[in-house]
Amino acid sequence: MNEPTLSVIMPVYNGERYLQEAIDSVLKQNFTDFELIAIDDGSTDGSNEILKGQSDPRIRVLSNGINKGISFTRNRGLDEAKGEFLAWMDCDDLIAPDRFKKQLAFFKTHPQVGICGTWLTRFDERKSEVSKSPLEHEAIKAMLLFKPAIWNATAMYRLNWIKEANLSFDPRLAVAEDFDFYWEACRKLPVANLPESLYYYRDSDSSIMKRFDGAEERSFSIHKIIYEKSLRELGITPTEDQLRIHRSIGSTYLFQTYRSYKEAFEWLVYLQEKNKIQKIYDSDALSEILGSIFFFLSKKSSQVGLPVFFYYLKELKKFYPADLYQTTKLLIRCLIKYRRF
Incomplete structure (x- = not known):
């Protein structure tokens, strides 16, 4: 056969x-x-x-x-x-x-x-x-x-x-x-x-x-094995706090404060700067992905309100130009302080 x-x-x-x-x-x-x-x-x-x-x-x-x-x-x-x-x-x-x-x-x-x-x-x-x-x-x-x-x-x-x-x-x-x-x-x-x-x-x-819903600590303990590999490849020896920031960006975690939102954005910029040195990722591809991730975390922060929207408009150019549809969608979410992902 x-x-x-x-x-x-x-x-x-x-x-x-x-x-x-x-x-x-x-x-x-x-x-x-x-x-x-x-x-x-x-x-x-x-x-x-x-x-x-x-x-x-x-x-x-x-x-x-x-x-x-x-x-x-x-x-x-x-x-x-x-x-x-x-x-x-x-x-x-x-x-x-x-x-x-x-x-x-x-x-x-x-x-x-x-x-x-x-x-x-x-x-x-x-x-x-x-x-x-x-x-x-x-x-x-x-x-x-x-x-x-x-x-x-x-x-x-x-x-x-x-x-x-x-x-x-x-x-x-x-x-x-x-x-x-x-x-x-x-x-x-x-x-x-x-x-x-x-x-x-x-x-x-x-x-x-x-089956892992509601078991965030167990899920984090598993995901950080992967995150540590990614970050060490970029020349970063991550702290526990940095690993949690990274986890919060990639997960469906909602950001509750403007400070935590900005902190997450600053981590994206830091990763971009480290890649310029280590050259692990194609710079254009990484910039595109960072732009989409920035929108993703901005969506997850819309309950904070209009400060998130204005910060997004100001900082998005670090990655790629604003998309009218996405920008309008984020504005509406921030206006009504939407609290769901």
Whole structure:
């Protein structure tokens, strides 16, 4: 039997409610030369029974026996995959029927790219919203200074490139293991994102990030492992306070005071100055990303009111020119002192 072109890896942990939908979404792809490897990570609900009930010969079901965590499961998927390419799929999400076909076509026309992600649509019972990421390698690399820039569930790899680069998921990380993976990957091979949403991420209570809501200290302890790598690369030995400022910029944390808002902006300027010395990031790409991050943190400070808006107008030129739509949006938020992200 010939090896499949594509291996699709689906980690499964207590995903009973939406698991069959996720499996069906993969099986309905208009590209069919794939294997689906579903790895049960010690589920305690009915997930294992659903997996055992699958009859499609392209599905391979594996079990960790006990819960060993997402990094272990992802690394097992990397080891078990037999395809030339590898794609990820979460057990409670959906994908567009042409997702695999479009990403494989991108690889064919971009032979220099080793990892290709896409935009994604977040949805629940009430609404949906497209989350966009930078498209080009240098911008993705710069965004990863602050937060994820490739959504792991959307990613497809040239598998042999990943193995040759000795890339794997850090078992210390209960969350943000993908953030760390792509931080490392950007330093070893070219990456890109398609400017189209081909993945539908379900905002459900079973998602890993939802399980970490309300556990900020634990989440911070994990994220700072990644932040410390980024900052040391820029020649910065960060203090605990600096790491917390950096965390507050990249997270959905709301700024409560004008002072904390200005402090965060000054940290962005400091990073830009350090990059001029260390030359880790392309200067134009970093400037663009810093401009978008400055808008992001200004949005998160809009409850402070008009001082934030005027400060944004005054300082944005340090990164890039103001965008009329964004500026108007921020003005409205600051006028009404909007208190939600």
